[in-house]
Amino acid sequence: MHTTPPPNPTPNPTQITRIAPSPTGALHLGNARTFLINWALARQNNWSIILRIEDLDTPRVKPGVIDQTIDTLTWLGIDWDTGPIIQSTDLPNHHAAMESLASNKLVYPCTLTRSQIEAAASAPNEGDHETRFDPSLRPTQIPSSFNDAGTNWRLVVQPNTIEFTDTFLGLQSFDPSTTTGDFVVWTQRSCPSYQLAVVVDDHHQSITHIVRGDDLIDSATRQITLQRALGYTTPQYTHLPLVRGQDGRRLAKRHGDTRIDHYRSSGTTQEHIIGLMAFWCGLTPQRSKMSPADFLGAFDLDTLPKDDIIFTPEDDQWLTS
Numbered sequence: 068m069h070t071t072p073p074p075n076p077t078p079n080p081t082q083i084t085r086i087a088p089s090p091t092g093a094l095h096l097g098n099a100r101t102f103l104i105n106w107a108l109a110r111q112n113n114w115s116i117i118l119r120i121e122d123l124d125t126p127r128v129k130p131g132v133i134d135q136t137i138d139t140l141t142w143l144g145i146d147w148d149t150g151p152i153i154q155s156t157d158l159p160n161h162h163a164a165m166e167s168l169a170s171n172k173l174v175y176p177c178t179l180t181r182s183q184i185e186a187a188a189s190a191p192n193e194g195d196h197e198t199r200f201d202p203s204l205r206p207t208q209i210p211s212s213f214n215d216a217g218t219n220w221r222l223v224v225q226p227n228t229i230e231f232t233d234t235f236l237g238l239q240s241f242d243p244s245t246t247t248g249d250f251v252v253w254t255q256r257s258c259p260s261y262q263l264a265v266v267v268d269d270h271h272q273s274i275t276h277i278v279r280g281d282d283l284i285d286s287a288t289r290q291i292t293l294q295r296a297l298g299y300t301t302p303q304y305t306h307l308p309l310v311r312g313q314d315g316r317r318l319a320k321r322h323g324d325t326r327i328d329h330y331r332s333s334g335t336t337q338e339h340i341i342g343l344m345a346f347w348c349g350l351t352p353q354r355s356k357m358s359p360a361d362f363l364g365a366f367d368l369d370t371l372p373k374d375d376i377i378f379t380p381e382d383d384q385w386l387t388s
């Protein structure tokens with residue numbers, strides 16, 4: 068294990084990543100692990116880091132949550148070079164992207180309800196969590212301008228297998244026309260959907276490396292579809308296994324209070340949290356205290372366990388004892 072912090076060379080402005088929390092609530096152990104790995108990869112590889120607060124991702128951002136998210140990241144030892152950039156302050160770029168898509172007749176307004184879409188969909192396959200939008204529901208007349216920002220708009224998704232090589236998961240291949248079909252790119256809340264917002268922001272912020280949870284792996288092909296429609300380059304993706312509860316479900320409130328702030332206010336140290344992350348990342352044979360600098364020195368994507376992490380009572384005990 069390293070005892071001195073590794074050097075922190077000047078970030079390379081041509082290699083840029085983003086740490087992109089959604090301010091939906093306090094960060095829990097699962098988000099924290101993803102962000103810590105993203106940070107370590109960036110610092111090891113000399114990528115510049117943008118902190119981007121994804122406040123478009125959620126209908127209502129509770130006051131104070133953005134500051135709380137920033138404070139928690141800082142307490143964990145994560146730092147960044149640019150930002151915080153608050154996503155909702157950049158809407159002209161998203162409007163311009165919609166106009167570009169509309170001029171190519173690739174988007175259309177859609178007022179269909181979920182039940183109308185479900186009625187037209189064939190029975191979902193096991194594991195599907197999103198209803199496929201059947202192409203028969205697409206209007207025959209597609210407008211050539213983005214003329215109503217107060218309604219939902221969908222992207223025309225033609226059959227096309229999208230392939231990309233994920234740094235961690237290897238070759239991925241999906242056809243979004245068979246999974247989600249025409250997906251929403253603009254919402255009736257007069258703002259871009261998550262899919263469009265991320266693609267436009269990544270492009271305008273010159274993001275070259277995206278590191279995030281593998282629950283977003285099938286979003287990646289929707290995002291690549293959009294990148295191609297807008298003439299953008301595709302960043303390098305690294306999708307990481309998630310932290311789950313013992314029931315196999317994604318870490319959430321049902322598994323108890325796993326917020327970093329909860330542990331922090333009950334006296335858990337930063338080194339206990341980082342130590343647990345290090346154990347989960349296969350860096351130590353058992354849970355032991357670790358500093359962010361030592362985590363950064365030791366982290367190795369090549370030896371990161373491929374399976375999801377299961378949060379156990381022993382983990383909780385380590386943090387609370």
Ligand code: GLU
Nearest residue numbers: 087088089121124265279
């Ligand atoms: N804001 C998303 C999250 O907190 C991440 C989106 C992304 O990385 O594309 O899960």
